[in-house]
Amino acid sequence: MKHNKKLLSVLAIGLMMSGCASRDVTQLNVASPLSIISEASQEALIAQQNLKNSSAIQMQTVQKKQGSINHDLLNIDYIGDPIPLIKSISSQYGYRFVEAGPTHELPIVNFNKKRLTGVEALRDVSAYLNTASITLDHQNKSILLTYN
Known part of the structure; x- marks a missing residue:
């Protein structure tokens, strides 16, 4: 019995000592800074390359639109203020719409089922x-659009 007490106390001390032991830091799975x-x-570089590629694709699309203002036909059926029509044409072909001068009311335009290129529509x-x-x-x- 004395022998069992001694064995039990050695075992208890051993368990207490192992519980206090520090862990090996190299075993932790911590990423370095x-x-x-x-x-x-790397993620930022990939995102930047994706942005560059999509911008290039978008620029090619806009350039194709801008080049087609002279030959692509539009079906125009419109009666009203000319500004929305001009804005629509500029947007359709990737052009900016700019107004200059003191603005005033413009006469109504009338296009009944006409097929025109963007340039012809603007001329009309x-x-x-x-x-x-x-x-x-x-x-x-x-x-x-320059107001007189």
Whole structure:
């Protein structure tokens, strides 16, 4: 019995000592700051490349639209204020719409089921306007409405 008590006390002391022992830090699965930064920079690089690729695709699409203003036909059936029509044409072909001068009310335009290119439509709208003019700037990709 004395022997069992001694064995039990040695076992208890051994368990207490092992419970207080520190763990080996190398066994923990902690990422180093350098690896975290490396992973984040890789993700940022991939995101930047994806953005560049999508921007290039979008630019090609816009350039195709802008080039087709001279030959693609539009079906126009419109009666009303010319500004929404001009804005629609500029948007359709990827051009900016710009107004210059003191604004005033413009005469109503009337297009009944006409098939025109973007350039022809702008020329016809301009013919309706006696107090404003429309300028198509291919170089700057803009349509300018100048009030007289």
